[in-house]
Amino acid sequence: xxxxxxxxxxxxxxxxxxxxxxxxxxxxxxxxxxxxxxxxxxxxxxxxxxxxxxxxxxxxxxxxxxxxxxxxxxxxxxxxxxxxxxxxxxxxxxxxxxxxxxxxxxxxxxxxxxxxxxxxxxxxxxxxxxxxxxxxxxxxxxxxxxxxxxxxxxxxxxxxxxxxxxxxxxxxxxxxxxxxxxxxxxxxxxxxxxxxxxxxxxxxxxxxxxxxxxxxxxxxxxxxxxxxxxxxxxxxxxxxxxxxxxxxxxxxxxxxxxxxxxxxxxxxxxxxxxxxxxxxxxxxxxxxxxxxxxxxxxxxxxxxxxxxxx
Numbered sequence: 001x002x003x004x005x006x007x008x009x010x011x012x013x014x015x016x017x018x019x020x021x022x023x024x025x026x027x028x029x030x031x032x033x034x035x036x037x038x039x040x041x042x043x044x045x046x047x048x049x050x051x052x053x054x055x056x057x058x059x060x061x062x063x064x065x066x067x068x069x070x071x072x073x074x075x076x077x078x079x080x081x082x083x084x085x086x087x088x089x090x091x092x093x094x095x096x097x098x099x100x101x102x103x104x105x106x107x108x109x110x111x112x113x114x115x116x117x118x119x120x121x122x123x124x125x126x127x128x129x130x131x132x133x134x135x136x137x138x139x140x141x142x143x144x145x146x147x148x149x150x151x152x153x154x155x156x157x158x159x160x161x162x163x164x165x166x167x168x169x170x171x172x173x174x175x176x177x178x179x180x181x182x183x184x185x186x187x188x189x190x191x192x193x194x195x196x197x198x199x200x201x202x203x204x205x206x207x208x209x210x211x212x213x214x215x216x217x218x219x220x221x222x223x224x225x226x227x228x229x230x231x232x233x234x235x236x237x238x239x240x241x242x243x244x245x246x247x248x249x250x251x252x253x254x255x256x257x258x259x260x261x262x263x264x265x266x267x268x269x270x271x272x273x274x275x276x277x278x279x280x281x282x283x284x285x286x287x288x289x290x291x292x293x294x295x296x297x298x299x300x301x302x303x304x305x306x307x308x309x310x
Contacts (some may be wrong), residue, residue, distance in 0.1 A: 007052035039063030073102030149224035
């Protein structure tokens with residue numbers, strides 16, 4: 001935080017005793033504390049100051065905690081703020097409803113200060129890291145998108161939309177590619193073929209597309225979900241053995257293998273091209289990784305792009 005504090009916490013509770021205990025505990029831990037005694041005043045206060053986290057009582061007069069949380073999560077301005085419910089043991093059965101409204105965690109009353117501070121610290125830290133990553137992706141040149149098994153876009157960076165538009169020749173329609181759409185037809189057809197024939201070796205390595213573009217595909221934790229990074233690959237498609245040997249100090253065979261990796265070929269395919277076994281190709285790959293100081297195929301390709309010009 002700019003003022004040196006641990007963060008800003010908004011406490012929403014109608015009990016003066018609870019507010020005093022929570023406020024004192026958080027202040028001593030170097031948090032900036034905001035206070036509201038009901039849901040409506042909390043919603044109004046947040047319009048002026050956005051806290052890093054909200055401690056929200058479940059039972060309050062007027063707008064209760066559930067409705068307050070629902071309204072927070074319904075607004076783009078406040079949906080990303082973590083909400084922790086404060087609830088008594090007798091109200092635990094209602095927590096499923098709270099999670100359904102968007103709450104991230106809960107604290108059981110009577111409040112134990114050490115537990116509360118530990119939970120707040122974890123969630124504030126995680127949320128800051130997430131927001132930082134989102135800003136870097138939104139403001140940077142990382143052209144990434146997530147899709148499901150059918151090719152529908154679940155998430156993409158602004159630069160990802162630009163690259164998709166360029167790849168499909170739709171530069172004047174960049175805004176038309178957005179979350180919820182399917183991949184553009186040309187890329188969707190390619191993905192469906194890749195999906196139906198992909199093996200474990202085909203993940204996390206560069207796949208060459210047409211028109212000077214390439215894509216890296218990674219599997220997400222959730223089955224049937226994929227992360228794609230689309231990029232230009234004009235230089236990669238024009239790599240030659242002599243250039244790779246000279247720039248990266250590789251043997252002729254190692255240079256050949258790296259060239260074919262840069263063109264999206266698997267170990268099996270490279271073995272067929274070079275009339276060699278996949279095991280031998282893998283042994284050469286180990287030598288390539290050692291010389292380049294990397295541990296993955298995609299990292300080797302990235303280094304070649306950087307050194308040769310990608």
